Amino acid sequence: MAVQSNPDQLVGILRDTVVALVRRDGPDLSARQLGVFLTVYLTDGPHTVRGLAAELNVSKPAITRALDRLGELDLARRKVDPMDRRSVIVQRTLKGTAFLRDMRQIMSEAETHLRDMPATTEPAANAETGRETRRAG
Template identity: 50%
Template sequence: MSLELTASQALGLWHGVMLEQVRQDGFDLTLRQMAILLHIYLVPPPHTVRGLAATLGVTKPVITRALYTMGELGLVDRVRDDIDRRNVIIKRTVKGALYLEALGDLVMAQGRSLTA
């Protein structure tokens, strides 16, 4: 199914999703954190700090700070690579998967409200 939106409708969809996130008092993630989290869950693993930095075009410290916050929230886990101790492997968590599933449901609901 394809949904054609104008720029204004797309922004309205995004606005509706963000408002509902605020109302639900969910995780207060930055755009950067959300982009990293979505990449970790939508792109097949493995994921490393180095790989995320290269893919997203930011420095490793930027990724590390974002992952620290998301780790504190239980959305991701970080583990040292047993083979190469310099690498940090990023793992998905059940809490992170459930959060993104609920966010996906919210986006779909907002999209349906546009077509109604």
């Protein structure tokens, strides 16, 4: 039986994941680059610049800049579509697949850490003050 996560836990997992990605040796992606990367790796393709721009509701130049960075890091590559030479297809790479695997592991560890935390020490954001409060168990 799967344990349901509440929004605070999900944000905690996201925070721990981003912090772990920033601290480790390897690519440090912006939110846009990470959004493009995850869309390419977690949704069925083929993916094009135009399609990614539409799906993420951002401009084509923004997608192009994100893909430039992903290409520099060998996390994705662009290839001319052999069926329509005017279109460019975004392809996954071995390095990108490894990055996604590492990210899944980091997220899994963050989830385990939060799940194993005693309820009395789980931080919760106080909406009025912005300070963390401790929940009573």
